[in-house]
Amino acid sequence: MDEPDGTLIGFGGAVVRSVEELPEPAGEGAACFFGVDSELCRRFGSSNEGAAVFIRSASARMRPWTRRERPGAIDVGVLRGSASEMMEETLLLGAGLVARGFVPVAVGCDHTVSYAHALGVCRERRATYVYLDAHLDLGLHDDRQQPALHNGNFIGALVRSGRFEQVVNVGARAWTTHDEVYEAQTHVTILRSASLDALAFLRGRDVYVSLDVDVLDPTFVPNLCCREPFGFTPRELLSVMEWLRRHCHVLGADVSELAPDAQHGHTAEIAMRCIHELIGPRGGPS
Template structure:
């Protein structure tokens, strides 16, 4: 159980769901350990949040547990979408713990947002990778089959095909060095205001010096504070949230950051919930 996620499922306003999919990770696998690892390293956090003057355990969070993954990715995504859709139908916010980034497709299908905002080192706009259209390298491309628009914050690498796709009108790329400025801009306010948003945190969006426990490391990324600021700005508009691409190849830095960002999301969302 995610620490503090002790509300009865039927009363919950937020529901944690683990999705330990680890099929298409293209460099260093291990995302199947992500959900439990995030839960484990969140155990050290204080329940009380000084900024919001609230206790996480009082915010009506429940933990559904993990949805066991199998190798038929389209079938798994369809099943996971149903689990998350049940959360939405119960008027709760799904909090998905990956697992590889492919699982975000299920979160988007369940919540049907207008706008997909992702923190990610990679554009993930390939039509396929090594012949696999369900690769984690294609997630933003797959999401745009449901969402109207995508904003990729922290992207700093991609193929030529991806950068060409990113130049189209339904994709915005915010480079790491521009993230703080963009978050405080009129453009960000206008793009988020009045829209249903799904927020996805690929842990590799941060610089690997801060969170080395991820499969495809890319230097020159965001700092944890910048990632936290993205979460705080987007959370009030969000209908769903995930943290993905955490593996077991560090001493817990990536998992601790992922767990902390989930808590930041819940605190900020609850603080603005009407």
């Protein structure tokens, strides 16, 4: 979808620009989206190659809302390449966009993208890492067989990096997250519900927010790579995102684990609307 004047429209209805064309300075709380479109290090769930392009085209129709509510939001394109190249590019792009005053958002592929992006975004600033996810991704079950970084263990690596003030999960509910292996000290604070009162300790903090869309219930969002029943409603997720924008300083974000499916384009809009709710002028209305 394009504007009548030929302007390209991308992620969540944001205007497409090249990195060289980014405005200086960025507007307050301006999101800068980029896609990552090949799988990085998937060990769990079905493949979602092409998810970034799917989300980008399926959410472009949000443009009339975005033009009005998030006029500073920009899309700088979709990365493709080998896993190692994309991990490095994601880290560098995130760090560079933060330095230019944007709030970078990586979109697509498996959840491992969050590892590179969070380290890039938080390179100069120690933040709290908040991930909305039905799973804990700590890799405590099988890491002796699979020591390399993957979408089921990268949170453990983020914790061990020592780069984050605290690591907080919101929405863990997969059966494995009740395993006794997680009863030992995991260094992750787990909030199992979407209660806004439970978020109070995050008030005033710098946060990086990672959205694994499987935190949502598959009834609403069936095209998930790892479906887990009894998830959040889209409205509950929207409320959590709104709370984080109003009460925290969001440095960057990512959205992953959505599978391309032309029958369910609305799921891309749910994901992107929740990200727009997270990133915007702090404390302002939605």
